[in-house]
Amino acid sequence: MIIVAHVLLILLGATEILQADLLPDEKISLLPPVNFTIKVTGLAQVLLQWKPNPDQEQRNVNLEYQVKINTPKEDDYETRITESKCVTILHKGFSASVRTILQSDHSLLASSWVSAELHAPPGSPGTSIVNLTCTTNTTEDNYSRLRSYQVSLHCTWLVGTDAPEDTQYFLYYRYGSWTEECQEYSKDTLGRNIACWFPRTFILSKGRDWLAVLVNGSSKHSAIKPFDQLFALHAIGNDEHKPLREWFLIVIMATICFILLILSLICKICHLWIKLFPPIPAPKSNIKDLFVTTNYEKAGSSETEIEVICYIEKIGVETLEDSVF
Numbered sequence: 001m002i003i004v005a006h007v008l009l010i011l012l013g014a015t016e017i018l019q020a021d022l023l024p025d026e027k028i029s030l031l032p033p034v035n036f037t038i039k040v041t042g043l044a045q046v047l048l049q050w051k052p053n054p055d056q057e058q059r060n061v062n063l064e065y066q067v068k069i070n071t072p073k074e075d076d077y078e079t080r081i082t083e084s085k086c087v088t089i090l091h092k093g094f095s096a097s098v099r100t101i102l103q104s105d106h107s108l109l110a111s112s113w114v115s116a117e118l119h120a121p122p123g124s125p126g127t128s129i130v131n132l133t134c135t136t137n138t139t140e141d142n143y144s145r146l147r148s149y150q151v152s153l154h155c156t157w158l159v160g161t162d163a164p165e166d167t168q169y170f171l172y173y174r175y176g177s178w179t180e181e182c183q184e185y186s187k188d189t190l191g192r193n194i195a196c197w198f199p200r201t202f203i204l205s206k207g208r209d210w211l212a213v214l215v216n217g218s219s220k221h222s223a224i225k226p227f228d229q230l231f232a233l234h235a236i237g238n239d240e241h242k243p244l245r246e247w248f249l250i251v252i253m254a255t256i257c258f259i260l261l262i263l264s265l266i267c268k269i270c271h272l273w274i275k276l277f278p279p280i281p282a283p284k285s286n287i288k289d290l291f292v293t294t295n296y297e298k299a300g301s302s303e304t305e306i307e308v309i310c311y312i313e314k315i316g317v318e319t320l321e322d323s324v325f
Helices: 002-022 244-276
Strands: 034-042 045-051 064-071 075-079 083-087 094-103 108-110 114-118 130-140 149-158 168-175 178-181 185-187 193-198 211-218 227-231 293-297 304-314 317-324
Touching: 034 094, 034 114, 045 094, 045 114, 130 211, 130 227, 149 168, 168 193
Parallel strands: none
Antiparallel strands: 034 045, 045 083, 064 075, 064 094, 094 108, 094 114, 130 149, 149 193, 168 178, 168 211, 185 193, 211 227, 304 317
């Protein structure tokens, strides 16, 4: 028992020493990362990179980093690597901060922040486009061996309120790693591009990547401010068409159901018509006008019995009344 107690005390002491080495010490000071940069890597996409501080004291602990997005929309998250990709609009500029952190069950130790910024692109106010809308359309593609469907893209916008008359706009889209410039435009009365059509794209109809769209412009009289926007494919007018065989079956079934419905309605209408307007019996040949008087002589009696048959005709209903006097 004494030996077991000594072993337990040794193990307990070793555990305490190990935990003390793993937990942050109040005397440890965390230093901020260095060489923090923001680089544009694509339409509406940036890469944040930094390096650990070379003067940071090295201990048996796992350092992490907290990233905070300041503009255009506030956000923050934690990571253990020294770079991070962000998909975000850039026409309003972009700024972010990063710091070193060390977490434990009871406390958070953090360094000071280091920040970097991308300024908003140049351009005169009121010259960028407004009301940008984009829709995708998925159709069957029997000519491609890569996939059985094809996604087209259509975007429209309005000219900036202060854009000069000679302004010309140009649209680009990015999906994943693929970026493409529009080649087919629709124009307004002044010849300015106000819509774009991509008959074939590299967009996946059921993909989860963001669709990034950028519209910039040029003018001899003013610098045109660019405008970019992100679209989630499940949120834009993705009017996915089924293959032709499936549509053919749907049309056939719908036609059959429609014919059966029409026949059912015709039967019901005919049955109701007969109830509302039954056929009128042909009149007897010996009836004159509305009343007919027939005299009967009774055997052994001098009384005369008169039988009057009256036809009272109403709309939709024929009533026959017999009166004997």
